[in-house]
Amino acid sequence: MSTTAEEQAKLVETSKRLAAYQAVKDHLLPEYTRIGIGSGSTVVYVVEAIAALGPAATSKMAFYPTGSQSEELIEAAGLTLQYISKLPAGQQLDVAFDGADEVDDDMNLIKGGGACLWQEKIVAASAKQFVCVADFRKLSPRLGTAWKKGIPIEVLPMAAPRVLDELQRMGSQNPRIRPGLPGKAGAIVTDNGLWIIDAPFAPLLLPKDTETDRGTDGAWTVDALADGLIKIPGVAEIGLFYGKNGLQVASGAQKPVAAYFGMADGSVEVKTPSS
Numbered sequence: 001m002s003t004t005a006e007e008q009a010k011l012v013e014t015s016k017r018l019a020a021y022q023a024v025k026d027h028l029l030p031e032y033t034r035i036g037i038g039s040g041s042t043v044v045y046v047v048e049a050i051a052a053l054g055p056a057a058t059s060k061m062a063f064y065p066t067g068s069q070s071e072e073l074i075e076a077a078g079l080t081l082q083y084i085s086k087l088p089a090g091q092q093l094d095v096a097f098d099g100a101d102e103v104d105d106d107m108n109l110i111k112g113g114g115a116c117l118w119q120e121k122i123v124a125a126s127a128k129q130f131v132c133v134a135d136f137r138k139l140s141p142r143l144g145t146a147w148k149k150g151i152p153i154e155v156l157p158m159a160a161p162r163v164l165d166e167l168q169r170m171g172s173q174n175p176r177i178r179p180g181l182p183g184k185a186g187a188i189v190t191d192n193g194l195w196i197i198d199a200p201f202a203p204l205l206l207p208k209d210t211e212t213d214r215g216t217d218g219a220w221t222v223d224a225l226a227d228g229l230i231k232i233p234g235v236a237e238i239g240l241f242y243g244k245n246g247l248q249v250a251s252g253a254q255k256p257v258a259a260y261f262g263m264a265d266g267s268v269e270v271k272t273p274s275s
Helices: 005-027 041-051 068-076 117-125 157-169 222-230
Strands: 034-037 064-065 095-098 128-137 150-155 195-199 235-238 256-262 268-271
Touching: 005 041, 005 095, 005 128, 005 256, 005 268, 034 068, 034 117, 041 068, 041 095, 041 128, 064 068, 064 117, 095 117, 095 268, 117 150, 128 222, 150 157, 150 222, 157 195, 222 235
Parallel strands: 034 064, 034 095, 095 128, 128 256
Antiparallel strands: 150 195, 150 235, 256 268
8 A cells, every 4th residue: 555755754764763863772871971963864863862861871971972963953852062172182982873864785874965964973983883873764785775865975176166177077977965955045054164065986895796896898996996085085984884893993994883763664773884
């Protein structure tokens, strides 16, 4: 039986909430004191789940946002706000919760649909463990399968034309500067004062798909493309979260140790590096 657009929207929101509550239950331990809070619609429910624990559980915790949206969520929930720039040298966040635009079979992510990717990556890489929370629509076998808008790339405005040219040479299909419309004429401006380019590529390959860095028809592996993109002069950061997770390295991990997906049937699917 088909569902209406309103019913589908309600189903998606319910799935996000279920995943968020389960992720917080499993990964926000009572002894934790430093928690990263990402951006996006799913994180609304992460903060809701944390606040529902009550002051007795959260009074000794500080929460580190990835942007203005998560900052407002933390303050509105009555939680203690702190900033990643104030994290003492040599210290890490205990855990960070954030969403994703797409998650592949190897738990690589595309992030940056909300234009907060640079700060999201800094917070995720500052945490001992990064936990991804999403809904069933974000699951894909390969990045770029469902998310067709392209890989978000944060760039210096003066370098944008050259970056666009280089992206086309790398095989991107119609990369574009993200517009600020309808709220703002011209390019969207990030919290860092930079622009976002969205660069569509053919679905990205995993190591098991090919023995080379590039497959047929110019398709890239996730790691090889990420390495190429970040080396383009003028690129500040990219929306590919790849490499190692917090179980593999002691610090600097970009990939999650677990990804929680609220499913259409009301269940929560948990994906881990071994699953």
